[in-house]
Amino acid sequence: MPEVLKAPLVVEFPFTRSLGPVQSAFLTGLRERVVLGVRTGDGRVLVPPVEYDPVTAEEIRDLVEVAPTGTVTTWAWNHAPRRGQPLTTPFAWALVRLDGADTALLHALDAPGPDAVRTGMRVRVRWAAERTGAITDIACFEPYDGARREPSGHTGVFEDPVTGIVAAARLDYTYSPGRAQTAYIDALSGRRTVGERCPACRKVYVPPRGACPTCGVATSDQVEVGPRGTVTTFCIVNIKAKNLDIEVPYVYAHIALDGADLPLHGRIGGIPYDEVRMGLRVEPVWTEGARYPDHYRPTGEPDADYDTYKELL
Amino acid sequence: MSKEPVAVVGIGQTKHVAARRDVSIAGLVREAARRALDDAALTWADIDAVVIGKAPDFFEGVMMPELYLADALGAVGKPMLRVHTAGSVGGSTALVAANLVAAGVHGTVLTLAFEKQSESNAMWGLSLPIPFQQPLLAGAGGFFAPHIRAYMRRSGAPETIGALVAYKDRRNALKNPYAHLHEHDITLEKVMASPMLWDPVRYSETCPSSDGACAMILTDRTGAARAPRPPAWMLGGAMRSEPTLFAGKDFVSPQAGRDCAADVYRQAGITDPRREIDGAEIYVPFSWYEPMWLENLGFADEGEGWKLTEAGVTELDGDLPVNMSGGVLSTNPIGASGMIRFAEAALQVRGQAGEHQVEGARRVLGHAYGGGSQFFSMWLVGDRPPDS
Ligand SMILES: [Zn+2]
Numbered sequence: 001m002p003e004v005l006k007a008p009l010v011v012e013f014p015f016t017r018s019l020g021p022v023q024s025a026f027l028t029g030l031r032e033r034v035v036l037g038v039r040t041g042d043g044r045v046l047v048p049p050v051e052y053d054p055v056t057a058e059e060i061r062d063l064v065e066v067a068p069t070g071t072v073t074t075w076a077w078n079h080a081p082r083r084g085q086p087l088t089t090p091f092a093w094a095l096v097r098l099d100g101a102d103t104a105l106l107h108a109l110d111a112p113g114p115d116a117v118r119t120g121m122r123v124r125v126r127w128a129a130e131r132t133g134a135i136t137d138i139a140c141f142e143p144y145d146g147a148r149r150e151p152s153g154h155t156g157v158f159e160d161p162v163t164g165i166v167a168a169a170r171l172d173y174t175y176s177p178g179r180a181q182t183a184y185i186d187a188l189s190g191r192r193t194v195g196e197r198c199p200a201c202r203k204v205y206v207p208p209r210g211a212c213p214t215c216g217v218a219t220s221d222q223v224e225v226g227p228r229g230t231v232t233t234f235c236i237v238n239i240k241a242k243n244l245d246i247e248v249p250y251v252y253a254h255i256a257l258d259g260a261d262l263p264l265h266g267r268i269g270g271i272p273y274d275e276v277r278m279g280l281r282v283e284p285v286w287t288e289g290a291r292y293p294d295h296y297r298p299t300g301e302p303d304a305d306y307d308t309y310k311e312l313l
Numbered sequence: 314m315s316k317e318p319v320a321v322v323g324i325g326q327t328k329h330v331a332a333r334r335d336v337s338i339a340g341l342v343r344e345a346a347r348r349a350l351d352d353a354a355l356t357w358a359d360i361d362a363v364v365i366g367k368a369p370d371f372f373e374g375v376m377m378p379e380l381y382l383a384d385a386l387g388a389v390g391k392p393m394l395r396v397h398t399a400g401s402v403g404g405s406t407a408l409v410a411a412n413l414v415a416a417g418v419h420g421t422v423l424t425l426a427f428e429k430q431s432e433s434n435a436m437w438g439l440s441l442p443i444p445f446q447q448p449l450l451a452g453a454g455g456f457f458a459p460h461i462r463a464y465m466r467r468s469g470a471p472e473t474i475g476a477l478v479a480y481k482d483r484r485n486a487l488k489n490p491y492a493h494l495h496e497h498d499i500t501l502e503k504v505m506a507s508p509m510l511w512d513p514v515r516y517s518e519t520c521p522s523s524d525g526a527c528a529m530i531l532t533d534r535t536g537a538a539r540a541p542r543p544p545a546w547m548l549g550g551a552m553r554s555e556p557t558l559f560a561g562k563d564f565v566s567p568q569a570g571r572d573c574a575a576d577v578y579r580q581a582g583i584t585d586p587r588r589e590i591d592g593a594e595i596y597v598p599f600s601w602y603e604p605m606w607l608e609n610l611g612f613a614d615e616g617e618g619w620k621l622t623e624a625g626v627t628e629l630d631g632d633l634p635v636n637m638s639g640g641v642l643s644t645n646p647i648g649a650s651g652m653i654r655f656a657e658a659a660l661q662v663r664g665q666a667g668e669h670q671v672e673g674a675r676r677v678l679g680h681a682y683g684g685g686s687q688f689f690s691m692w693l694v695g696d697r698p699p700d701s
Contacts, residue, residue, distance in 0.1 A: 005444075005445060007444035007445065008444070009441070009442070009443065009444055011371075011441055013374060013434060013437060015373060015374040015432060015433075016431075016432045017337070017432060018333065018334045018335065018336060018337055018429075018431075018432065019337060020335075020336050020337030020339065020340040021340075023337060050384055051337065051339050051340060051343075052339065052343065052384040052385045052387075053384070054384050054389050055389065056357075057357040057384065057385075057386075057387030057389070059343075163334065164334065167374065169374045175443060175444050177444070177445050177446075181445070185445050198560075201560070203560035203561070204560075205560065212559075213556035213558070213559040214556065214559050214560070214561075232463075233459040233460070233462045233463040233466070234459055234462065235451065235454070235455055235458030235459050235461075235462060235511040235512055235513065235514070236509070236511070236512035237450075237451050237452070237455060237510075237511055237512075238508065238509055238510055238511070238512065239452065239508075239510050239511075241450075241451070241452045244448070244450065246450075249512075252450050252451040252455050252458075252459070252511075253459070254459050261560035261561070262558060262559070262560045262561075262562070265447075265450060265451075266450070267450055278462070278466060291445070291447075292447045306466075310467075311561060313459070313460070313463040313564065313565070
């Protein structure tokens, strides 16, 4: 069996977040070097704060300043920090209960090694030099032997509050299309389109997925289809897609390659867009170095009869 | 053992808009839930379980948002479930909640669905740059437009039908204070003159992107007896799925949709949906899906759905009003859109739909679909309990 293809897949997006009143105050506070919690119905102070009481479900808005000093309640050593983590050198992930709070906040603790960290140790906030209203305004925590710092009693009302943040998300995968699609992609490099036939219903799947979605059985019988096919249905695209360098208008079509039992999707060229029709006979046009046909163009054959492709829309 | 009848006693929606920058996701869902509780005259303590739904996590990039939303929905110490069936999720979420009541597992369940599309990117979330695959060539409407052309070819429908649907739904939305689009100066000419984006789909025939949430309180007979306002009763509910792509798939009238409707009608004892059902809230993200789904749902024979639209049967004052609320064409917080259909159907039989109320509506269908016609969920609600 030929080697199955693999490639990195990076999924990355800068999500925006509206903060609502409580997170807005919390993050604006960090910008101003003030740590805020929220008081619950039973008098506890939660840091980081939440919008709704975890016990009664009531809305809670009573913001309370806590101290920038606190106690480690538990921790884990991070030997190999990854991209985007608070520190580039090994550090402890620590839960820190700030003085005046009843719950602990998760953050990085800068320490020379795991031997220098223990539950119950005293720490303080190390503020970032540049602060924008984000959890990273706390650069990290650091060991602290000094006296307890009292908060100033801030009410949580700020000038120019932060109301939204951008939360960049990134996921790193290794993607493999699997055995069947690897064979399909390998065949494409020779400008051949090879699908697989279901042993039960005899339908030919292009691209193949290794199993028939209706019968639930493995497909392995390879079948070359095309290269010619029939436009079964289409639309005329009049708006430019951000990621595509194609002049509009153009025709995006479903194309049933001869011998395939469901259509592929492709662009139609070599004919004015307003002359494309259902039943048009087409063939692929390849460009050097491309994995897929660049587009499909008319073959000049007579149009296919509707009855021959009406099940293949 | 017979099933417990399920009643809808509370309904809450946010005012759907393009962007709710004033609230977090928690604040958004809270608003809808609070309104549903108020409608039912209940408190958080009266709720036994919470069932929540939304579109894929990638849309807002919050993985498992139900964990973070438990506080906002009073779910602490109670069972909380998340349902996930793409665009149909609002409908299937309500059905999962209804089944918990019908089975006697819980007496009163809060069910809710939401989407904050302004903080999301649906197009990106659905078209990840998968290695080796050909990039999608056409954008959002490019998926739907070829199926619409196939319907036009198959039915011989005149080209004007899509515009008629959009014109109707946008006018209906003017009577619904929660609808996103309120186009006060809408005319049929304006719809027809709007740009053709994915021919045959015009701009005005596509749905907007909305921020919004919808919540319902479902309860048993005992709960319904305490409700301050008339309940809606579930007469039938069903879900069906099929693969997104398979040889022989009928995108114009998917088998799963037909089977789902048939199951609902069987449960409700409906033999002639066109005559026995007084209105329908149908998931129509592009205007042409109204006639397509009218056929799929058995309101018209194959190829005849557009005739109901053309004859004005689906208008608010027609014989079978469709999307009295303005529909998905006027409001589309994706994850919530299905639940809005279900809730609007319930509002109608409760007589609580305000200006878009259909006089004397006794049986109304709520419908949702999603995942490229992969998932279907529907319920039929009535003004009386089943078997009465
Ligand atoms: Zn098969």
